[in-house]
Amino acid sequence: MLNYDIVVVGxxxxxxxxxxxxxxxxxxxxxxxxxxxxxxxxxxxxxxxGFGLQYFGEELSGxxxxxxxIEQVYAEKIEYKTDTMVLEVSQDNKVYAVNxxxxxxEIQAKAVILAMxxxxxxxxxxxxxxxxxxxxxSAGTAQKYVNIDGYMPGKKVVILxxxxxxxxxxxxxTLEGAKVECVCELMPYSSGLTRNIVQCLDDFNxxxxxxxxxxxxxxKDRVTGVTIAKVDDATRKPIPGTERTIECDTLLLSVGLIPxxxxxxxxxxxxxxxxxxxxxxxxxxxxxxxxxxxxxxxHVHDLVDFVTQESxxxxxxxxxxxxxxxxEKEYITTKGxxxxxxxxxxxxxxxxxGDVKLFFRVGSTFKNATVKVKYxxxxxxxxxxxxxxxxxxxxxxIKNDMLKKFAKDGVIEISVEV
Amino acid sequence: MIYDVAVVGAGxxxxxxxxxxxRYNIKVAxxxxxxxxxxxxxxxxxxxxxxxFDAKPGTLKAKLNVEGTALMPSLCETLHVPFKxxxxxxxxxSDEEMDTVKELLDRGNANNVPGLEIYDxxxxxxxxxxxxDEAKGALWAPSxxxxxxxxxxxxxxxxxxxxxxxxxxxxEVKAIDFDGEVFTISNGTDTIKAKYIINAAGVYxxxxxxLIGDNSIHTTPRKGxxxxxxxxxxxxxxxxxxxxxxxxxxxxxVTPTVDGNLLLGPSALDIEDKEDVTTTAxxxxxxxxxxxxxxxxxxxxxxxxxxAGLRAHxxxxxxxxxxxxxxxxxxxxxxxxxxxxxxxxxxALYVKDIVMAEIKAEEKADFNPTREEPVxxxxxxxxxxxxxxxxxxxxxxIICRCETITEGEIIDAIKAPAGARDVDGVKxxxxxxxxxxxxxxxxxxxxxxxxxxxxxxxxxITKFGxxxxxxxxxxx
Numbered sequence: 001m002l003n004y005d006i007v008v009v010g011x012x013x014x015x016x017x018x019x020x021x022x023x024x025x026x027x028x029x030x031x032x033x034x035x036x037x038x039x040x041x042x043x044x045x046x047x048x049x050g051f052g053l054q055y056f057g058e059e060l061s062g063x064x065x066x067x068x069x070i071e072q073v074y075a076e077k078i079e080y081k082t083d084t085m086v087l088e089v090s091q092d093n094k095v096y097a098v099n100x101x102x103x104x105x106e107i108q109a110k111a112v113i114l115a116m117x118x119x120x121x122x123x124x125x126x127x128x129x130x131x132x133x134x135x136x137x138s139a140g141t142a143q144k145y146v147n148i149d150g151y152m153p154g155k156k157v158v159i160l161x162x163x164x165x166x167x168x169x170x171x172x173x174t175l176e177g178a179k180v181e182c183v184c185e186l187m188p189y190s191s192g193l194t195r196n197i198v199q200c201l202d203d204f205n206x207x208x209x210x211x212x213x214x215x216x217x218x219x220k221d222r223v224t225g226v227t228i229a230k231v232d233d234a235t236r237k238p239i240p241g242t243e244r245t246i247e248c249d250t251l252l253l254s255v256g257l258i259p260x261x262x263x264x265x266x267x268x269x270x271x272x273x274x275x276x277x278x279x280x281x282x283x284x285x286x287x288x289x290x291x292x293x294x295x296x297x298x299h300v301h302d303l304v305d306f307v308t309q310e311s312x313x314x315x316x317x318x319x320x321x322x323x324x325x326x327x328e329k330e331y332i333t334t335k336g337x338x339x340x341x342x343x344x345x346x347x348x349x350x351x352x353x354g355d356v357k358l359f360f361r362v363g364s365t366f367k368n369a370t371v372k373v374k375y376x377x378x379x380x381x382x383x384x385x386x387x388x389x390x391x392x393x394x395x396x397x398i399k400n401d402m403l404k405k406f407a408k409d410g411v412i413e414i415s416v417e418v
Numbered sequence: 419m420i421y422d423v424a425v426v427g428a429g430x431x432x433x434x435x436x437x438x439x440x441r442y443n444i445k446v447a448x449x450x451x452x453x454x455x456x457x458x459x460x461x462x463x464x465x466x467x468x469x470x471f472d473a474k475p476g477t478l479k480a481k482l483n484v485e486g487t488a489l490m491p492s493l494c495e496t497l498h499v500p501f502k503x504x505x506x507x508x509x510x511x512s513d514e515e516m517d518t519v520k521e522l523l524d525r526g527n528a529n530n531v532p533g534l535e536i537y538d539x540x541x542x543x544x545x546x547x548x549x550x551d552e553a554k555g556a557l558w559a560p561s562x563x564x565x566x567x568x569x570x571x572x573x574x575x576x577x578x579x580x581x582x583x584x585x586x587x588x589x590e591v592k593a594i595d596f597d598g599e600v601f602t603i604s605n606g607t608d609t610i611k612a613k614y615i616i617n618a619a620g621v622y623x624x625x626x627x628x629l630i631g632d633n634s635i636h637t638t639p640r641k642g643x644x645x646x647x648x649x650x651x652x653x654x655x656x657x658x659x660x661x662x663x664x665x666x667x668x669x670x671x672v673t674p675t676v677d678g679n680l681l682l683g684p685s686a687l688d689i690e691d692k693e694d695v696t697t698t699a700x701x702x703x704x705x706x707x708x709x710x711x712x713x714x715x716x717x718x719x720x721x722x723x724x725x726a727g728l729r730a731h732x733x734x735x736x737x738x739x740x741x742x743x744x745x746x747x748x749x750x751x752x753x754x755x756x757x758x759x760x761x762x763x764x765x766a767l768y769v770k771d772i773v774m775a776e777i778k779a780e781e782k783a784d785f786n787p788t789r790e791e792p793v794x795x796x797x798x799x800x801x802x803x804x805x806x807x808x809x810x811x812x813x814x815x816i817i818c819r820c821e822t823i824t825e826g827e828i829i830d831a832i833k834a835p836a837g838a839r840d841v842d843g844v845k846x847x848x849x850x851x852x853x854x855x856x857x858x859x860x861x862x863x864x865x866x867x868x869x870x871x872x873x874x875x876x877x878x879i880t881k882f883g884x885x886x887x888x889x890x891x892x893x894x
Contacts, residue, residue, distance in 0.1 A: 035816065085816035096800060100814040103807035104800055122856035124646070124723030129698045132725065134881035134888055138858045145862060151877050151889040176893050220693060221885035238699075262820075 002107040004079075005029040005322045007095045009086045009263065010115035012041020013304050014295020014311040016069040018113045021315030023076050027322050031107065032073070032080035033097050039073065039080060040066035041117055042140070043304065045147045048168055050195070054305035065304060081105075089114075089267050093290050111290045111318040114264055114278070115311065118296040120165070121256040130217030133224075139165040139254040146172060154250025158226050159183045160214045162190035162197070163391075164302070166254025171200035173252075180204075181246050184212040186255075188233050189365050191391040193302060215243060217251060226251050257300045267291060274342040275299040281331065282348045282356045283317025284310065292318050299344050299359075302393055310344075310359075327351035330408040332375075337415040339363050341390075348398070350406055356398045360414050365389045371396065374413045375406060388416060420600055421447045421584075422777055424612035426591055426626055428455035430567060431754055432618035433574035434766035440581035441770075442779040447610055448575060448583050449603065451590035453883025454843040455836070456571035458620045459758070461846065462644070462695065462727025464684060465567050465675060466658055468757040469506060469559030471526025471534065472668065478737045480529045483757040486764035487561055493763050497573035498791040499566060500676035506562035506658040507537070507546060509712055510554045515662045519557045522663075526559070533560040548654045548713045562658055566676045567759050568846045572836075577789045579835040581782070586610065587839070588883065591619075594629040596745060601630075614773055615748045621692045621730045623752035632744040635752045639692050639728040640667070642684025643701045647720040648854055652678040659712045667729075668756065670708040672716070677849065682709040682716070688731065695726040722854050729755035737761070739768055749773065792847070793830060796822040817867070818860040820853020828864060832871040839872065841865060842882040865889070 005027050008015045011034030019030050038044060043051070046062030053059055056068070073080060084099040095107040120138035135154060143165065145153045155178050159166045162185040170180045183201060188211050190197055201208050209228065215238050216227035230242035259277045269286045270279045277298040278286040284294045294314035295307045320326050330350045334343040343360045358373075366388040373381040373396050381396055388394060396414065406412075423439055425432045428450035436448040450457070467490050473479035494501035510516040519536065526534045535558045542549055542556045579585050593604040594615070603610045619626040624635040658673040666686040673681050685701045702724055710716050732738060732753030742748040749772055751765065758765075795803060795813060807814040812826035831838045831847035838844045841851070844864050851857030851864065865888060869876040877889035 035819065083815060085819065085822075087816075087822065098803065098807065098814050098816065100807070100811035103811075103814055104804040106800075119855045120858050122722070122854075122858055124721065124856050127645070127697075127699065127702050127718065127721060127724055129696065129702070131696050134886035137861070141858055141861055145889060146893055149862065149866075149876065149889075150893045152891060152893055153889055155890060215699065216696075221880075221882075222887060260819075 002031075002105065004031045004107060004109050006031070006111045006113060006318050007107055007109035008032045008113045008115055009089070009095070010034060010041065010117060010295070010297070011039040011080055011082065012115065012117050012295065013043060013066065013069065013307050014117065014297070015041070015113065015115035016073055017308040017311035018115055018292070018294055018315035018318065019078050020069065020072050020076060021312040022319040023078055025316050025319030027319045030078050032078060033084045033086055033095070034080060034082045035085045037083050039070045039082065045144050046168070047147050048172070051304050054303060055308050086263060089263050089291070091267070110322045111292065113314055113318050114291065114293040114297055115295045116260040116263065116297045118257040118259045118300055120253070121258055123253055126253070126255060128214055128217060131219055133217065133219035133222055135219065135223035135250045136217060137252060139169040139252045142169055142252050143172065146176060152176060152178065154178060156181065156248040157250045157252060158214070158228070158246055158248045159252045159254060161185065161254035161256070162192050162208060163254045163256065164192045164196050166252065167192045167196040167200040169252055169254070170206050171204060174204050174206065180206050181248055182207045182209055184209045184214060184228050186213045186231060186236060187211070189389065193391060213238060214251065218245070223249050223251055257296065259297045259300065261297060264293065264297070272342060272346060275344065279346045280344065282313070282345045282352055283320070284314035284345065285317055285321070290321055299342065302391060306393065327353070332406050332408065332410040332412060334358055334412045334414070336360055337413045339366070339416045340414045343414055348403065348412070350403060350408060352403065353400065355400050356403065357395050358398060358412070358414065359393055359395045361393050362388045362390055362416055366416055366418060370417045372415050372417055373398070374415070376410050419445070419611070421445045421610065421612040423447070423614045423616060423773060424449055424601070424603055424610055425616045425618055427618040427620055427622070428571070428575055428585065429458055429460040429618060429620050430456065430571040430574070430759055430762045431751055431765055432616070433571045433578065434762050435616055435618060435751070435769045436578040436583045437574045437581070438766045438770040439773065440578045440583045441781050441785045442774065443782055444777060444779045446578070446583040447586055447612060448578060449586045449589050449591065449610060451588070453587055453839050453880070455575045455585070456568040456846065457882070459727055459729060460571045461568045462725050463567055463642070463729070463759060464671060464673065464681065464756070465564055466506070466671070466673060466760070467501070467563040467565050468760040469526065469534070469562040470529050470531045470757065470760070471522045471557070471559060472663060472757065473529065475525060475528040478739060479757065479761070482737065482761035482764040482768060484529055484531055486757070486761035489763035490563065490565060490760065494565060494570065496787050497570065497577060497789045499570045499573050501563055501565045502676050503563040504657050504674060505558065505560045506660060507542065507556040507558055508660045508662060509542070509549065509556045510662060511552050511711065512554065516554050518662045519555065522557050531559065531561060534558065546656055546659065548715060549659065550712060550714050552711070564658065564673060564676050565759070572847060573789045576835050577787070580789070581785055585836040591626060591629065596630065601747070613747060614777070616751060616769060616773070617748065618751045620754070621728050623730060623750060627742060627750055627752070630742065630745050630748055632742045632748070632750070634743060635738060635750060636733050637752065638688050638731045639694070640731040640755065641687045641689050641694065641726055641728055643697050643705060643724065643726040644681055644683030645702055645705060645721050645724045647680040647682065648722050649678045651720045652680050654680055654713055654715065661708070661712060670705055672709050672712050682706065684727070692728065695728065697724045697726050723856060731755050737765070739765065741772065747776075793827050795824045795827060817863045818848070818850035818853065820855050821849045823848050823850040823860070825867065828867050829871060832868060838868070840880045840882050840886070841868065841888065844868065
C-alpha cells in the first residue's frame with residue numbers, strides 16, 4: 001500500500017491546477033492519477049486557439065495551455081502516473097487504481113480530489129430514430145480521430161448540437177476538406193460561445209438551424225443521410241411537415257456533456273440533480289470528508305480558465321484539510337431561483353475567512369436583466385447585466401463582511417429579474 | 419474439400435447446431451453472410467428463456483421450449499455464458515386478464531412447465547415491489563430466466579470451431595446446385611461443397627430454401643424495437659415482467675438483463691424489408707407508455723440506447739424443422755421466432771438427430787464441450803486482478819471506462835477462435851462500448867487495437883463489416 005497526503009483523480013487542467021495549488025499551499029505528498037497516456041486531459045485534442053484569455057491574458061491552443069501546467073508539474077516534482085485508471089475510492093479515502101506497470105495499486109490518501117472531467121451524451125440518450133449505420137459519433141470522438149489519429153471520420157457532415165465542441169468541429173472538418181452541411185440546434189439559441197458561432201460557422205458560411213433537430217438517420221452500412229425537422233419551441237417536439245432530408249455520410253453529436261461521476265456515486269457522495277456533479281462547499285469539499293471535486297466533473301464549464309481557477313480553490317481546500325487548518329463548519333445553503341438553474345458551491349461555511357464567489361448558470365437568454373442576490377429573502381446585491389445566456393457562466397461575490405452577518409442554515413438565493 | 423454438413427446461418431440456432439455436429443467425426447462448415455456470428459435475430463431480442471406456457475400443447479414449439487429451457491442453465495455453465503434464473507411474471511390488470519393468466523397456467527401444466535403458480539396482488543407486490551398498483555395478480559414461472567443471446571451464439575460457434583468446425587464469414591449464399599449427391603453452394607465468386615445443408619438462415623430461410631426450388635416456406639420479418647436503460651435502474655425489475663399476450667406476441671416486457679441493465683420492449687410490426695432494423699420515435703414512445711403500465715416509475719431519463727430486431731415469423735404458427743420435400747439432404751430450420759432462443763439448445767439436438775440418422779459417424783473421443791472462460795476483469799476481486807496483471811500487463815490497462823474492460827480482454831476477443839473482426843464484434847464479446855458513454859471514449863482505442871491485432875490500417879476497420887467503415891483517408 002502507498003500513502004499520499006493528496007491523491008488527485010484526473011490529470012487534466014482541473015487535476016493539475018488543484019495539485020499545483022495544494023503544493024503551493026505546503027503539501028508535498030501529492031499523486032496525480034491520469035487514465036490517458038499523457039497529462040493534459042481533453043485539452044490535448046483541442047488544437048484550436050481561444051484558451052487562456054482569462055487566466056494568462058493571451059490566446060493559446062489547448063495543448064499549449066495544458067503544457068504550461070504540465071511544465072509546472074514537472075518543475076514542482078509532483079508525482080503522477082499516466083495510463084492509470086482509478087477503479088474505486090473507498091469510504092476511508094483509499095484509492096484503488098490499475099495500470100500495466102504497477103498492476104493493482106492501493107493508495108491511502110488523506111484527501112482525494114476528484115477531477116475526472118466529463119463525457120459526451122451519446123446518441124442513445126437522445127433516442128434518435130433510424131438505422132445503426134456507421135458514421136454517427138460524438139463530436140469529441142471525431143475531434144480525436146482528426147487531431148490525434150490524423151484520420152477523417154467523414155466527408156459530408158451534419159452536426160447536431162451547437163455546443164462549443166460542435167462549433168469547433170464544424171470549422172475543423174471544413175478546414176480538413178469535408179463539407180459541413182449544417183449545424184442543427186434543438187433550442188431557439190446556441191449554447192456555444194458567441195465568438196465560436198462567428199469564427200466557426202459564419203466565417204465559413206455554415207448554416208446554423210435553430211429550433212431544429214435530427215429525426216431520422218438513414219443508411220445500411222454507412223450513414224447516407226439524415227432527416228431534420230423544425231421543433232415547436234414550447235414542447236421541443238418535431239413539427240410534422242417540416243422534415244427535410246440532407247445527404248451526408250456523417251452525423252456528429254454535440255448534445256451535451258455529462259460529468260463523469262461514477263466514482264463519486266460509489267463513494268456515496270450527494271449529487272446535485274441539475275449539475276450532475278457533487279454537492280460541495282466553497283472549498284469544493286463534498287459531503288464525504290476529505291473528498292473534493294473540481295472542474296467539469298463538478299459542473300460543466302465554458303472555459304478552461306474557469307476550470308483552473310475553481311480547481312485552485314479545491315487544491316487550497318484539500319491542503320487546508322490535510323494540514324488540519326479547516327475552520328469549523330457551519331453552513332448556509334445557496335439556491336437558484338427561477339431562471340437560475342444552479343449555483344456552485346451549493347453551501348458556504350460561515351467561518352470561512354475570505355470572500356466567496358458563487359458561480360451560476362441561467363436557463364434561457366436575457367437582455368438588460370438584473371441579477372439579484374438575497375439572504376433569507378432580504379436583498380443583498382442587485383446588478384444590471386446587459387446580456388445573460390445559458391452558454392455563459394455568471395458569478396457574484398459574497399464579501400466576507402457580508403458572510404459574517406449570516407447565521408447557520410440561512411439561504412442565499414440568486415434570481416434574475418427583467 | 420467436401421463438407422459433410424454446411425450450416426447456413428451463424429445465429430444461435432446455426433451455431434448451437436454446428437456445435438452439436440462437431441461432436442462427431444464429420445466435416446462441418448458454419449457459413450455466415452455477415453462479418454460475425456449473431457448478426458441477425460440472435461443479437462437483438464428479449465434475451466429471455468421462456469418457461470414454456472405460451473405455446474399450444476402438442477406443437478413443436480411447446481415441446482422444444484420446455485426441453486430447451488431445461489437444458490439452458492447447464493449449457494450456459496459449460497460454455498461460460500451469463501444466465502440468471504430470475505423467473506417470469508405474466509401480470510393481469512383486469513379480471514378478464516386474470517382469466518387469461520389462468521388459461522396460461524393450464525396450458526403450462528399441459529406443456530409440463532415446472533413450478534407454475536398464480537400470485538395474488540399482495541404476493542405479486544411483495545415479489546416485485548416496483549409493479550403497478552393497478553396489477554391484479556400474475557402467473558409466476560420459476561423456470562424462466564435471462565441469458566445473453568449473442569454471447570451464447572458466439573460461445574457456441576467458438577466451441578464448434580475448437581472442435582473442428584470451419585467458420586466461413588462474409589459468404590452470402592446466392593446459389594445452390596445439387597448433383598444428386600453433393601451440393602455446391604455459391605456466393606457468386608467462391609463455392610463450398612457439402613453433402614447436407616442445414617438452413618438456419620433466420621428471416622432469410624425462405625430465400626435459401628427457394629434456391630433448391632423449395633417454396634414451401636414464407637418468412638415475414640416481424641420487427642421488435644427495444645430500449646435499454648442504465649444499470650442504475652436495473653433493479654427496478656427483479657423478474658421478467660410480461661403483460662398478457664396477444665396474437666402478435668407476448669407484448670411489451672420489462673426485464674433485467676444478465677449485465678444488470680433494464681430492457682423494455684419489444685414492439686411487433688410485420689414488415690417487408692429483411693434488413694430494416696430502424697427504430698422510430700413513435701414506437702419507442704409507445705413502448706415506454708405500455709411498459710409504464712407494468713412499472714409506472716420508468717422514464718426516458720435512463721435510456722442509454724435503443725435497437726430493433728426481426729423475428730422470423732412463418733405463416734405456419736410453429737417451428738418448421740424437417741427435411742425439405744424437394745431434397746432430403748436439405749434440412750429446413752425455419753420459423754424460429756419466440757421462443758426460439760429458449761428452444762435453441764433443444765432445436766440443436768433435434769436437428770442433430772435428423773442429420774446423424776442419415777450420416778453414420780462416430781463421436782469424437784476428444785470432443786471438448788467447454789469454451790474457455792473469458793477473462794471478466796470487472797467481476798474479479800482485487801486479489802484476482804493483481805494476479806492477472808502480474809501474468810499479463812495488458813489486463814492492467816482499462817480501455818472501456820464505463821464497463822471496466824481491459825486491453826487484455828479486447829485482445830483475447832480478437833484472437834479467440836472465430837474472433838472479433840470489427841468494433842461491434844469486440845463490443846458483443848467484451849461489452850467495450852456498451853456502457854453509458856456508448857463507445858465515446860473507447861471507440862477509437864478499440865479501432866486501434868483491432869488494426870494492431872489484425873495487422874491493417876485503422877481506416878480499414880469497420881463497425882460491423884461490409885461498408886460500415888469508420889474512418890476515411892488521412893487528414894491533410
